[in-house]
Amino acid sequence: MSKQQTLYAAYAAKIDAVLDALEAEAVLPAGTPRGNVAVEPPRDPSHGDLATNAAMVLAKQAKTNPRALAEKLVEKLADDPQIDAAEIAGPGFINLRLAHSNWLKELDLIAAQKSDYGRSTRGAGRTVNVEYVSANPTGPMHMGHCRGAVVGDALAALLEFGGHDVIREYYVNDAGAQVQTLARSAHLRYKEALGEDIGEIPEGFYPGEYLKPVGQKLADEFGDQYAAAPESEWLTLFREKSVAAMMDMIRTDLAMLGIHHDVFASEAELQAAGKPEAAEKWLRAHDLVYDGILEAPKGKTPEDWEPVELPLFRSTRFGDDQDRPIKKSDGNWTYFGADLAYHMQKADKADELIDIWGADHAGTVKRIKAAVAALSEGEGTAIPFDVKLVQMVQLLRGGEPVKMSKRSGNFITIADMVEEVGKDVVRFTMLTRKPEAQMDFDFAKVVEASKDNPVFYVQYAHARIHSTLRKAKAEAGVQPSADALDRMGDDEMTLIKQAAQFPRQVEAAALAREPHRIAFYLYDLAAAFHAFWNMGNDDPGKRIILAEDAELTAARLFLADQIGQVIRNGLALLGVEAVEEL
Template identity: 75%
Template sequence: MTHTTTIHGIMSRAVDTALDALVAKGALPADVSRENVAVEPPRDPAHGDLATNAAMVLAKPAKTNPRALAEALVAELSALPNVTEATIAGPGFINLRLAQTAWLDEVAAIAELGDAYGRSAMGAGRTVNIEYVSANPTGPMHMGHCRGAVVGDALAGLLEFAGFAVIKEYYVNDAGAQVQTLGRSAHLRYREALGEDIGEIPEGFYPGDYLIPIGKALAEEFGDKYIGAPESEWLDLFRTRAVAAMMDMIRSDLALLGIHHDLFSSEAELQAAGKPEAAEAFLREKGLVYDGVLEAPKGKTLDDWEPVELPLFRSTQFGDDQDRPIRKSDGNWTYFGADLAYHFQKSQGADALIDIWGADHAGTVKRIKAAVAALTGAEGRDLPFDVKLVQMVQLLRDGQPVKMSKRSGSFVTLADVVEEVGKDVVRFTMLTRKPEAQMDFDFAKVVEASKDNPVFYVQYAHARICSTLHKGAEAGFGPSPAHLDLLGEEEMELVKVAAQFPRMVEAAARAREPHRIAFFLGDLAAAFHAYWNIGNDRVDKRFVVADNAELSGARLYLASQVGQVIRNGLAILGVEAAEQL
């Protein structure tokens, strides 16, 4: 629920009160759900300031005519002191025009609420677990991880702002073949640190220079103890030390982006604690795991495929296209079996789960959703679970693909990118497109000082506001709400854009889409720059009018509140507002 002192909160409550009045008059049944009633700007601003679909969505369940219901609702809304006009459009939409005082009150509300403007209680303190990044601990963070990291962290900021309690979790994939290879690669660098010429890094090992300091640390700690020792004596030790060092590196890389997780969950610890066995036993008891034989893979015949009985999860009962094995033929857990247990564990401490995955994991979404539905449904819970897929980012420099990093051996590190263009540029850029859309990150364009660069355009709006307030002070004028009634139509258009922020926060939180905040900030920056440009042509439309202290004070006050909204939006995204460029 939007803060009730903001215009969208006030008008949403007004529509609700008008519907209550219709219930009291017998024109609307009391038990009709209002969940889908919306109050929002109309698509065409010429139709009014706000519109509501109340009559359209309530007419059918109320067994009445949308137009008739709209007429009754218009009669109630027209009586409100801040509504100057209420009209019916089409089959039953209601358009509202508001008095200028309603918009001026919104400017005052922004000033009063400050950093809290746009905050919502819609989350009602419910706990949401967001798992994001979860890169394998086998090397430094690279730009393949960056977009998902930013989307996840911005979503966490958005949901917290919307009233949810958020757990930011990182799942450490420290079990399986990849970390075994990491341990062997660390042993290779350990031998190198002790003076052995290891030559070219063998195929299948991790070649990056980032393992050199780990090898040196192991050499200093253990000397030549494990030089000729059998693998069974050192592999678990070297794997554990290498994973710990990698996680330190990953935390450090993420910190460069301003990302700090609340919880790191270890796959190895999960398995050592017997959580997969517990999940399997729970599902067997519910009849959702059985021993069976999978169908032969397409293109395989009985001559080149041997049927094996495996424990299978009944994911077809939950919309998947086939049942899924949770163990391999050697008894080890499949990736799915381990993930199933992990999701079962984290579901115990949350009211909703969100996973941020790379788009290459799209094929596993249906089965993991089936698993969560089975596990929580069997407990009698309806746990909301969403998976957000994030496309890769192509790195360019002046339109040409960027070469790989020497440090990593195979990719461009996140640290290199942040060092070159800065945290705020990286974070905001990652949110300038929907996460499921392909993205190019051109080093030249993301720092370009032009309106075609969304990062610059928004930051420039805030910097301009700071500069305007400074110039006003130099001229002896400060922001003042005393004469806001002097503001005209052009200024009101700017107010109306800024006033959409609380509604946008709720809409973005409901859709789990933080990029909507970035898009909104682009619209608000465009509205501010448009007004600024009017002042380039007309002296009387500038924020500071030398011979009019009252008007200057009102416009500076408006500019200050627009700056507040920009700061609040950027804060959600984890981006600092620039005061000068």
């Protein structure tokens, strides 16, 4: 990767150098913190190309008013030949108008860095564990898992692009009652494979046809050995075999979305290794778990409720509304108790934890954050931990709710979706809204060839660029060239400036842990390119390919080629292919 800085990073460094000079002149105290100094585009493009709040946030330390400090900053910035104008706005913001050469250099930088354009080392040396999907291993992946899977995977890619070491983790909930039910359901299918008429699947069992191959495989392996055997002889074995089969199915389904995890952590193995007991011991030693009576349920107390002494985690110390049990009255671990130990295990191998959960888990966020804070030995030194909640997706077809899948029994699978509309459409669509907002996935609309379909609109921009490059080479023998970039006008500059936002958008999306920002940016960039293209429909002189001007054609092709590169880089972060034809 080229060591040359992107434009915004370069101007942040220029501002920093000016502040160094002001410190040397004692205008600013030595070592003045600059963490809140920002260099970004002004909200109104008519105000200039860049704006900085440096004078606003540092005036207090300089013991002056912001406008007076801004004047000193502007005085030094105005001497830079790459800055056409430095102006003070309002109480002390500084707007900069840059020479066109800055933007042309950025275009060259995109061409030089190619797939590395936008990459940074901001997260270098830090390991982030991103846990996502973590669906119960009781069946194929369904629509309820899809959005969180895509959000988590795109976030992991975004953090890697920002220099972090990323652990993609899946927590296999294979120790609870649901996998016992899975084993019993598989046993039914096993008997069916042996030729027994099992009738209707009993209420509470898993009815999906996906368990038929599991039953057949068990029949092939064990014959009728367990057909009439008591449950105690086969339950553990069938649970292990069934979970393994479900995880193979889940990996296959996720692979259809281009998703591959680094770690599959087993709850059953966690418990067998005594990790919850170790966590309890540690917490007791730090006075964070005690034996106490759980509060009675709020509202009307059930008649069968009895006060029971349980080991309680002091989650109220960390902002929760009550202390939480880590064990049940029967001695088994609560889901929270096992989850607490699991996060303790993750924290040993990472500098930061991120969990992607469904919105139905919102009630447990506070307590698990409290647990992670506790396991980091107190709130003040807590390992950074974020939980991203993802809302449900409603499946529609032409505005009407979609019928359920026969394969699964009662839900639409990820395989169903990918087979119908393709991986790229599914992935991009899942990132076209903020994850905390509910969304509709309409099978008819997501494949529409229209501006209202973001997937198509971005892909079309990339395909249109490649079509233009092919046409120019085949018909006019012209290829992209940077030789005449100085002939770029205001319309081209508008497009270049939009492309130059990419590194900033990547950095902001990574810091906010919000990969959907990249999808939003790509739509805006595609819109800017389509607008640029469409100008040629009204004014032939605005067309990219000009039969009478090979030099300007080559420069505009170079511009288009770099827009295509930025689109490819953004789509790669989302796990979406940049197609060359539609």
